[in-house]
Amino acid sequence: MAAQSCSQFHVFSAEEIEFIAEDELIEIVPNMRMDQLNLIRGDFGPFLPQIATEVPLWLAVALKKRGKCRIRPPEWMSVEKLTQVLEAERDSEKEFQVLPFHYVEISRLLFDHAQDDIPDIYMVRSLMEDIRDVRFHKVETSLETFDGRTSAVQIRSLSAMEVNIVRPFVARALQAFQKLGNMVPETDSVPSTRPQGTDKAARGRRILRGR
Amino acid sequence: MASGSSGPTEDLGTLTDVEPLKRAWRNEKAAPEILRYETHLIYRVSKQIELLEGTVDDFTEDGVDPLMISLYQMDLDRIQFLLRSYLRIRLQKIEKYMFHLLLKKQEFHEKLSKEEKAFVQRCAEDMKKHLDESVLSHLPKNYQSILKQFTTVEEDDAEVDDMVPEPPLDTFVVCIAREYVGPSEFQDSSDSLAMDLPLEMEPGDLSFIPYRRIKKLLESRKVDLV
Numbered sequence: 001m002a003a004q005s006c007s008q009f010h011v012f013s014a015e016e017i018e019f020i021a022e023d024e025l026i027e028i029v030p031n032m033r034m035d036q037l038n039l040i041r042g043d044f045g046p047f048l049p050q051i052a053t054e055v056p057l058w059l060a061v062a063l064k065k066r067g068k069c070r071i072r073p074p075e076w077m078s079v080e081k082l083t084q085v086l087e088a089e090r091d092s093e094k095e096f097q098v099l100p101f102h103y104v105e106i107s108r109l110l111f112d113h114a115q116d117d118i119p120d121i122y123m124v125r126s127l128m129e130d131i132r133d134v135r136f137h138k139v140e141t142s143l144e145t146f147d148g149r150t151s152a153v154q155i156r157s158l159s160a161m162e163v164n165i166v167r168p169f170v171a172r173a174l175q176a177f178q179k180l181g182n183m184v185p186e187t188d189s190v191p192s193t194r195p196q197g198t199d200k201a202a203r204g205r206r207i208l209r210g211r
Numbered sequence: 212m213a214s215g216s217s218g219p220t221e222d223l224g225t226l227t228d229v230e231p232l233k234r235a236w237r238n239e240k241a242a243p244e245i246l247r248y249e250t251h252l253i254y255r256v257s258k259q260i261e262l263l264e265g266t267v268d269d270f271t272e273d274g275v276d277p278l279m280i281s282l283y284q285m286d287l288d289r290i291q292f293l294l295r296s297y298l299r300i301r302l303q304k305i306e307k308y309m310f311h312l313l314l315k316k317q318e319f320h321e322k323l324s325k326e327e328k329a330f331v332q333r334c335a336e337d338m339k340k341h342l343d344e345s346v347l348s349h350l351p352k353n354y355q356s357i358l359k360q361f362t363t364v365e366e367d368d369a370e371v372d373d374m375v376p377e378p379p380l381d382t383f384v385v386c387i388a389r390e391y392v393g394p395s396e397f398q399d400s401s402d403s404l405a406m407d408l409p410l411e412m413e414p415g416d417l418s419f420i421p422y423r424r425i426k427k428l429l430e431s432r433k434v435d436l437v
Contacts (some may be wrong), residue, residue, distance in 0.1 A: 011241045019292075020233065030243040034279060039286040040259050041229040062285060066278065145426065151409055152397075163385050163437055170419055171383035178381070178421075 002159065011167065016194060017160050020060035021105035026204075027072040030063065035055065057106065062114045079120050081125040089134045096135060096157040104132065104161035111163040137165055228256050228291065234435055236297045241385070241436035242429070243422050244378035245304045245312070248324040256294055261286050301327065309335045310358060310375045382425040386434040388412035396433070398424045 019024045023041070034047040034141065037059075044055045052072065063069040075081060075185075076099060083192075107128050115121055139162065142155075153174065235249045235421065267287065270280050270345045305312065305323070309331050312319050339357050347355045358372040392412045397420075410417060417437065428434045 003350060012237075020237070020291075022289075023229070034276065037279065037282060037286075039262060039283070040227060040256075040290050041286060042227050058285065059282065062282060068278070083253075108410060152418055154412070154416060154418045154426065155339065156416060160415055160437065166379070174383045175381070186231065 005032065012164055013165050014164070017102075017164050018105045021102035021160065022061075022109070023056050024100070024102055024106060025054045026074060026106075027052050027054050028060045028063065028069040029072065030069040032068050057109060058074075060150075061109060064114050064117075071110065071117045072116050073110055074100070076103070076107070076129070077110070077124060079123045079127065082131065086127055086131050086134065089131055089138075092204050094138070096155075098157050099131075099159060102160050104159055107189065115154060135162065142169065181203070214281060215271075228252060231295075232290070233299070233342050234255055236293050238302075238429065238436045239297055239300050243380060243382040243384070245308065245318075245322055246320045248301070248327065249429070250324060253294070253297075253324075256290065260291060275361045289374065302330070304378075305331055306334060308378055309338065309345065310378060311336075311377050314375060316371060361378070378425070383419050383422045385437045386418055386423070386425050386429070387418060387437050388414050388416045388418075388434050390414050390433055392428060392433055396428060398427060 002161070004099055029050060029052050030047040031049050032047065033044060033049060038046040044059065045053060047053060047069075059069050060069065064071055069159070076085070085099065088097045107124075110118060111121070111125060112153065118124055153170070158166075223277060229248075229277065231252055235246075239246055242342070263283065264287065267283050270283065305327060312331050313335055319328065319331070325427060342357055343355075348359065354360070356362050356374075358371055359377055391414060394411050397410055410418070410420075412434070425434055
């Protein structure tokens with residue numbers, strides 16, 4: 001049973017999330033000549049030397065691996081933009097800054113396959129890591145505020161990878177709260193005067209009041 | 212939210228069948244129960260795959276630039292992965308909930324494809340036969356039902372089928388709003404205790420929420436699962 005409910009929350013693997021992100025569009029500058037590609041996903045190209053064109057990320061990476069193009073990192077991946085985002089993340093306690101839904105995966109793919117195309121890569125990389133840490137810290141602190149009354153939790157601007165990482169824990173926690181909440185009424189008639197100062201008792205009472 | 216290019220829902224791909232297929236795949240993967248089979252979409256996609264497979268073969272014969280061929284092949288592989296994974300998840304769910312699906316006539320007819328219907332029936336028959344032969348036939352008479360823990364002779368209909376696994380609709384899922392969703396559009400959760408906070412979602416907003424509450428919204432395509 002435990003194993004079953006566990007797998008039920010691990011919906012997507014990290015690879016699958018990356019797969020989804022690989023369909024995001026990105027600009028490349030080819031250094032070769034190639035006709036238009038009529039893919040199922042749409043038409044891309046024609047590819048001409050030094051003429052920038054937009055393609056899905058997977059296509060960009062495939063061409064890059066063969067040395068056929070340069071990838072232009074998206075605008076938000078510049079030192080300047082990321083510094084702004086990082087500062088804003090640090091300043092606001094609760095809010096998350098708006099970054100592309102797949103920022104973790106996109107940046108990871110570019111770091112892996114297109115290092116030489118990213119200006120100031122060390123800066124960018126460390127900024128990305130800082131942003132990720134700050135955001136995760138925020139996620140963690142906001143998790144502490146959950147209680148049994150929550151029948152739904154709303155989050156803004158969390159990215160795909162972040163959702164996927166917290167999902168198993170959050171979904172299980174919320175479900176457990178709900179289960180416990182349902183059990184409480186049986187002891188309802190007994191006024192909770194027992195002076196137990198434990199966290200759990202306090203939480204239980206809060207659920208009761210929430211009714 | 213200024214997520215024009217960043218949101219997973221809106222992209223250039225809306226013109227082709229790739230985004231809808233990806234959406235169907237994600238929803239199917241994240242939903243605890245089986246969703247409606249995307250008959251037309253799947254038909255179109257498999258036709259396109261066939262077509263592209265033909266094109267790639269022709270290219271190989273014509274000696275087109277191997278780079279181009281490999282790129283087409285990659286595109287083909289990606290979409291085939293989506294399609295296979297989509298169908299596979301559905302089969303897994305069907306295997307898990309076959310008796311439930313057979314009991315719920317409406318769900319059975321609306322949600323499954325022709326092939327899947329045949330599969331449920333065969334699967335359930337085999338499972339029943341297997342359980343009958345290995346266990347049930349050795350039990351006392353009123354414990355032999357595959358659907359119930361035990362049966363009493365008199366009132367057969369009154370009992371619930373308590374040995375049928377059902378999809379856990381109260382599972383929490385993560386959903387993203389495609390358009391504005393007002394507080395009244397959410398289903399109430401079944402559990403009376405939890406206070407359903409008034410909830411509204413702007414396009415692009417994410418929520419952890421019990422599946423039951425957004426089931427209808429998912430069907431009307433106002434939200435997607437992530």
